[in-house]
Amino acid sequence: MLAVCPGSFDPLTRGHMDVIERTSKFFDDVIVAVAYNTRKPSGWFTGAERVELARDALQGMPHVRVELVDGLLVDFCARVGADAIVKGVRSSADWDSEQTMGLLNRHISGVETLFLMGDPSLSHIASSYVKELALFGADISDFVTPGVERAVRAQAAKRNARFM
Amino acid sequence: MLAVCPGSFDPLTRGHMDVIERTSKFFDDVIVAVAYNTRKPSGWFTGAERVELARDALQGMPHVRVELVDGLLVDFCARVGADAIVKGVRSSADWDSEQTMGLLNRHISGVETLFLMGDPSLSHIASSYVKELALFGADISDFVTPGVERAVRAQAAKRNARFM
Amino acid sequence: MLAVCPGSFDPLTRGHMDVIERTSKFFDDVIVAVAYNTRKPSGWFTGAERVELARDALQGMPHVRVELVDGLLVDFCARVGADAIVKGVRSSADWDSEQTMGLLNRHISGVETLFLMGDPSLSHIASSYVKELALFGADISDFVTPGVERAVRAQAAKRNARFM
Amino acid sequence: MLAVCPGSFDPLTRGHMDVIERTSKFFDDVIVAVAYNTRKPSGWFTGAERVELARDALQGMPHVRVELVDGLLVDFCARVGADAIVKGVRSSADWDSEQTMGLLNRHISGVETLFLMGDPSLSHIASSYVKELALFGADISDFVTPGVERAVRAQAAKRNARFM
Amino acid sequence: MLAVCPGSFDPLTRGHMDVIERTSKFFDDVIVAVAYNTRKPSGWFTGAERVELARDALQGMPHVRVELVDGLLVDFCARVGADAIVKGVRSSADWDSEQTMGLLNRHISGVETLFLMGDPSLSHIASSYVKELALFGADISDFVTPGVERAVRAQAAKRNARFM
Amino acid sequence: MLAVCPGSFDPLTRGHMDVIERTSKFFDDVIVAVAYNTRKPSGWFTGAERVELARDALQGMPHVRVELVDGLLVDFCARVGADAIVKGVRSSADWDSEQTMGLLNRHISGVETLFLMGDPSLSHIASSYVKELALFGADISDFVTPGVERAVRAQAAKRNARFM
Numbered sequence: 005m006l007a008v009c010p011g012s013f014d015p016l017t018r019g020h021m022d023v024i025e026r027t028s029k030f031f032d033d034v035i036v037a038v039a040y041n042t043r044k045p046s047g048w049f050t051g052a053e054r055v056e057l058a059r060d061a062l063q064g065m066p067h068v069r070v071e072l073v074d075g076l077l078v079d080f081c082a083r084v085g086a087d088a089i090v091k092g093v094r095s096s097a098d099w100d101s102e103q104t105m106g107l108l109n110r111h112i113s114g115v116e117t118l119f120l121m122g123d124p125s126l127s128h129i130a131s132s133y134v135k136e137l138a139l140f141g142a143d144i145s146d147f148v149t150p151g152v153e154r155a156v157r158a159q160a161a162k163r164n165a166r167f168m
Numbered sequence: 169m170l171a172v173c174p175g176s177f178d179p180l181t182r183g184h185m186d187v188i189e190r191t192s193k194f195f196d197d198v199i200v201a202v203a204y205n206t207r208k209p210s211g212w213f214t215g216a217e218r219v220e221l222a223r224d225a226l227q228g229m230p231h232v233r234v235e236l237v238d239g240l241l242v243d244f245c246a247r248v249g250a251d252a253i254v255k256g257v258r259s260s261a262d263w264d265s266e267q268t269m270g271l272l273n274r275h276i277s278g279v280e281t282l283f284l285m286g287d288p289s290l291s292h293i294a295s296s297y298v299k300e301l302a303l304f305g306a307d308i309s310d311f312v313t314p315g316v317e318r319a320v321r322a323q324a325a326k327r328n329a330r331f332m
Numbered sequence: 333m334l335a336v337c338p339g340s341f342d343p344l345t346r347g348h349m350d351v352i353e354r355t356s357k358f359f360d361d362v363i364v365a366v367a368y369n370t371r372k373p374s375g376w377f378t379g380a381e382r383v384e385l386a387r388d389a390l391q392g393m394p395h396v397r398v399e400l401v402d403g404l405l406v407d408f409c410a411r412v413g414a415d416a417i418v419k420g421v422r423s424s425a426d427w428d429s430e431q432t433m434g435l436l437n438r439h440i441s442g443v444e445t446l447f448l449m450g451d452p453s454l455s456h457i458a459s460s461y462v463k464e465l466a467l468f469g470a471d472i473s474d475f476v477t478p479g480v481e482r483a484v485r486a487q488a489a490k491r492n493a494r495f496m
Numbered sequence: 497m498l499a500v501c502p503g504s505f506d507p508l509t510r511g512h513m514d515v516i517e518r519t520s521k522f523f524d525d526v527i528v529a530v531a532y533n534t535r536k537p538s539g540w541f542t543g544a545e546r547v548e549l550a551r552d553a554l555q556g557m558p559h560v561r562v563e564l565v566d567g568l569l570v571d572f573c574a575r576v577g578a579d580a581i582v583k584g585v586r587s588s589a590d591w592d593s594e595q596t597m598g599l600l601n602r603h604i605s606g607v608e609t610l611f612l613m614g615d616p617s618l619s620h621i622a623s624s625y626v627k628e629l630a631l632f633g634a635d636i637s638d639f640v641t642p643g644v645e646r647a648v649r650a651q652a653a654k655r656n657a658r659f660m
Numbered sequence: 661m662l663a664v665c666p667g668s669f670d671p672l673t674r675g676h677m678d679v680i681e682r683t684s685k686f687f688d689d690v691i692v693a694v695a696y697n698t699r700k701p702s703g704w705f706t707g708a709e710r711v712e713l714a715r716d717a718l719q720g721m722p723h724v725r726v727e728l729v730d731g732l733l734v735d736f737c738a739r740v741g742a743d744a745i746v747k748g749v750r751s752s753a754d755w756d757s758e759q760t761m762g763l764l765n766r767h768i769s770g771v772e773t774l775f776l777m778g779d780p781s782l783s784h785i786a787s788s789y790v791k792e793l794a795l796f797g798a799d800i801s802d803f804v805t806p807g808v809e810r811a812v813r814a815q816a817a818k819r820n821a822r823f824m
Numbered sequence: 825m826l827a828v829c830p831g832s833f834d835p836l837t838r839g840h841m842d843v844i845e846r847t848s849k850f851f852d853d854v855i856v857a858v859a860y861n862t863r864k865p866s867g868w869f870t871g872a873e874r875v876e877l878a879r880d881a882l883q884g885m886p887h888v889r890v891e892l893v894d895g896l897l898v899d900f901c902a903r904v905g906a907d908a909i910v911k912g913v914r915s916s917a918d919w920d921s922e923q924t925m926g927l928l929n930r931h932i933s934g935v936e937t938l939f940l941m942g943d944p945s946l947s948h949i950a951s952s953y954v955k956e957l958a959l960f961g962a963d964i965s966d967f968v969t970p971g972v973e974r975a976v977r978a979q980a981a982k983r984n985a986r987f988m
Contacts, residue, residue: 096592471768596783
């Protein structure tokens with residue numbers, strides 16, 4: 005069985021890693037699908053950088069691989085033969101939006117979405133917060149791996165330099 | 169009795185049509201109010217295009233007409249003598265935001281908002297998804313009328329061409 | 333057009349009255365349907381008492397009448413030729429449960445449910461609280477009409493007497 | 497991989513069947529765990545009856561079996577070697593309560609809970625409604641299998657007879 | 661400043677203790693108010709037992725005392741001169757119900773309610789679960805103090821004995 | 825005890841004022857922290873203007889002062905020695921997002937967040953609505969002080985002039 009864990013991963017956090025690791029216990033293989041529209045660059049990292057950072061962080065998980073998805077997630081799922089999409093849910097607001105997306109994906113392609121509880125002790129970890137904390141020089145080592153931390157700090161320094 | 173069904177309708181979907189049709193069973197007349205700020209163009213279609221697409225899709229509903237609203241919805245309601253605003257609600261998150269808007273409109277003008285349940289089998293249909301699906305060439309015929317589909321496909325082709 | 337406003341009304345509160353009054357602006361006639369299972373007595377007031385209290389409280393609303401419903405609400409709606417069920421919603425939790433009930437009623441009979449916002453300044457008024465407050469002798473005059481207040485106080489005195 | 501789908505199943509509905517069937521696509525085996533406290537009889541059907549009704553309804557799903565659980569669900573999971581608990585979720589209110597239960601089960605035993613979306617077109621189907629509809633003689637054939645329908649109607653007749 | 665932390669505390673859990681301890685950082689004195697209707701015994705422990713268990717568990721918090729409240733919480737607050745009621749909130753469902761109660765209490769007495777976040781790692785701890793776990797002999801030492809654990813185990817043994 | 829009430833306050837509304845005033849009853853001093861990133865100007869008013877408008881509106885509250893925060897809120901809290909952050913919550917959606925932020929702030933700095941209920945009769949008042957209403961010439965005097973109203977009207981006139 006093959007699961008796809010989609011996200012923008014700009015960048016991958018320990019919250020993502022927890023969901024991916026638990027997913028890997030239920031599936032033979034897991035593809036972490038980095039959704040990125042190469043024609044409309046956005047965020048802090050390019051699609052290729054996000055993939056590289058995620059690969060580095062996830063190298064200890066043998067049956068997990070990372071791929072860039074520049075197109076519809078359901079088309080990607082069909083191409084790789086995914087049995088399910090797997091998402092972490094942290095709150096009832098999360099549930100509302102994930103359910104809508106899951107129903108849409110099932111409607112247009114038949115692919116099912118399974119949901120895992122986000123770990124409550126990680127529920128406040130989001131890529132957007134990590135970046136904001138880094139801009140102000142705060143400690144982010146609880147939220148990301150050392151490799152991601154270095155990349156985020158470097159980007160934060162560049163972004164701060166623009167304003168000086 | 170006259171109801172106003174407001175929205176941005178960029179473009180009108182089958183989810184909107186379901187709510188409008190059910191509204192028309194409770195009111196003598198229904199005005200579909202296309203909210204569009206002509207001074208700040210945004211979205212895929214101009215206000216005039218949205219109105220035209222909605223009119224085409226809704227021509228089978230005799231007591232329903234479509235109008236552009238470029239201003240406060242409550243001012244429009246007062247001008248046309250609306251008895252109520254009617255909105256579809258799909259989830260509890262929807263409810264939270266629609267209630268806030270409904271309370272605001274009642275505060276500033278006294279106009280009441282009535283709510284209908286969105287059809288659960290259409291709850292994942294949103295204009296934004298329709299446009300994203302079209303950009304990637306996916307089938308959107310379950311979500312919009314053939315007329316809207318043609319217009320969305322044409323826009324998607326133009327938008328995709330920009331990047332090639 | 334005929335609307336049915338269902339509830340257990342044990343007893344009718346000012347929160348109920350607000351929803352019923354606003355409903356009456358959109359419908360020619362409103363039936364306040366007191367749901368009560370005469371074979372399984374429960375609550376503080378019998379079905380007949382609840383009807384009487386509601387009638388007394390609502391006598392100033394000319395097109396509103398009160399009836400006992402001892403059976404399925406949708407059967408009652410069919411019998412009286414109701415065009416819609418109307419319910420007030422106070423919170424997103426309320427929405428969740430009311431929507432489920434509305435979908436069920438539509439499934440088994442086709443009857444539609446319309447929703448009104450509860451007035452925020454009345455959102456904490458519930459029959460159960462009124463009864464608890466009365467048991468402890470607190471002032472409930474903000475929550476119910478004088479007629480209902482008298483009946484609630486009398487019941488509270490009886491119930492308190494049992495324990496002395 | 498072995499999944500456990502727990503519930504009280506008093507009785508099993510088509511909503512349950514949908515979740516169980518979809519679960520069976522992701523797991524080699526599925527045990528439908530009928531939670532029933534034999535020391536505190538409650539509900540319409542005994543544990544044994546619930547199991548029998550569920551077995552009858554699910555006989556077309558080859559890798560699904562039904563068992564009575566009279567004790568802690570996590571102890572049962574440990575005994576049968578379950579890899580996961582699987583639950584359907586219909587709304588954000590559902591999510592809130594299921595997540596709490598899932599976190600508790602993980603805390604005390606390490607067993608993970610996976611969640612599937614309930615089918616929106618079945619989201620208003622609940623055992624409690626089926627029983628209430630049956631008491632009033634309404635059609636329940638959309639909600640349960642013919643075998644369950646017969647059993648529910650028989651129970652409803654008995655219960656109604658008590659009051660005549 | 662004096663805060664009142666109300667609850668049924670049947671029995672006090674580590675989740676309660678966390679909220680009480682954090683409350684005590686913002687207030688000079690904290691009264692843990694054990695709400696119990698002595699005329700309608702319910703639950704596992706009497707009001708006096710709940711108070712005793714809570715006192716034992718909280719003896720390490722110097723400015724916290726425990727009292728029985730057999731009446732309206734707001735009357736108790738007025739009598740002791742409370743500046744605020746303080747409650748922990750674990751989820752958005754919790755919020756919905758606590759807010760309603762808070763608005764009611766403010767309406768009838770003017771007393772304000774402050775809310776603290778429940779600790780996410782304790783969000784699945786509830787008195788009702790502790791009791792159910794104990795009935796089945798599961799380990800509850802993560803959820804309650806040793807003193808409470810002993811009392812819960814003793815009650816569970818008594819209750820189990822009734823059925824043998 | 826010192827509380828910090830953070831927000832973007834673009835501009836301060838009567839909803840904000842209600843929360844700030846009630847906060848001031850529980851704390852010796854309150855700092856209204858206007859979060860504004862001076863390197864990325866956004867919104868209608870500059871940070872300095874927001875501070876000035878808030879100071880003018882809040883001058884009747886003696887122990888409340890207003891400061892600009894251009895950096896991490898938790899760093900500001902540490903610098904001024906805040907005992908708590910205090911936020912108003914209006915809905916369960918609000919709760920979900922505020923709780924996440926509160927957990928994040930506690931994780932990175934230990935500072936606790938307390939929550940007050942927003943006044944239900946003000947729950948539909950938001951800075952964004954005030955600005956939109958002003959653009960269309962609607963009456964905003966119920967939502968902001970006369971001083972803020974003047975500033976908002978002046979900005980609205982400037983913004984409208986750009987399009988003529």
